[in-house]
Amino acid sequence: MSLRDCKAWKDAGLALSTTSNEACKLFDATLTQYVKWTNDKSLGGIEGCLSKLKAADPTFAMGHAISNGLVLIGTGSSVKLDKDLDLAVRTMMEVSQTQTLTPREQLHVSAVEMFAKGNFPKACDLWEQILRDHPTDMLALKFSHDAYFYLGFQEQMRDSVARIYPFWTPDVPLSSYVKGIYSFGLMETNFYDQAQKLAKEALSIEPTDAWSVHTIAHIHEMRAEVKDGLEFMQHTEGHWKDSDMLACHNYWHWALYLIEKGEYEAALTIYDNHILPSLQASGAMLDVVDSCSMLYRLQMEGVSLGQRWQAVLPVTKKHTRDHILLFNDAHFLMASLGARDLQTTQELLTTLQEASESPERRLQPAADSCRHQLHLQCS
């Protein structure tokens, strides 16, 4: 993989304030893995790249911005909850104030600061400002796309990409992935035909594009094409199963088709083999909500779950007092109810009530981008 150095970023109109080519390449490696939803072992994974990046240039502001932004996207945390994150954001701000950054970099730093404080809409406004002048800024595109996803802002997920899509000519690195990102926004706003066409284009260029696979999984779900959906997931599994940040969610979609067919044991097998192990390995918020909503669906269908809620509860329990997204809270509640942990349930509801009454807390609405996440059937 050819990674962009200082000159390559500058030539692309996305200059980075560092003299370290190593830091620039590691920034590119991190961004690429984020776009692909994959920790690439040959690159050292995202964490490996970020630690080398910080060593290469500890004052590289965009390195701090991507690092903090990825923690926020992956964990759904905030500076109010996480002392390490709080310190990391403070460091990012200090680093950015002791040098002259480009206006684009300054906006990135401010956006991540807003995101860290829980002000998702303001962060999105700042990323959109970047995209106005720098339509090929993939970090601004991905961060805003994912933040809109959390907010359930479906039209924005589509229009944010629609505005910049013409600038992503095939010569721009990662351009095929923009087709997949745009396609998801189209699907979320019911333009299924256009979404499918674009996702297939993306997959014809890069079959391992797990986000485009995910879009097609949604389209089959929304059209109640259970048989087609199952066949698609089976045929493509080899391409996306190693995208460790999204594979769990794609397996979750696969299991949804099985639930709709009434094949509960097969759905449970996917849960046991892929969804729970992913949750236990990552603790990522997407894996948390997938685990909870899968078990909750099966329980509503009358399926005996054994001790499965007890395996999820230790992960969700740590978030009982977070109250960052109501969408997440609803899933933590499923776990504490499922495990019959009355104390945790009571604590979650009491602190949620307090948070809703506190002027300092900024509760975000339920993210309904994955609309069927909270519904048993969407068709």
Ligand SMILES: [Fe+2]
């Ligand atoms: Fe989904």
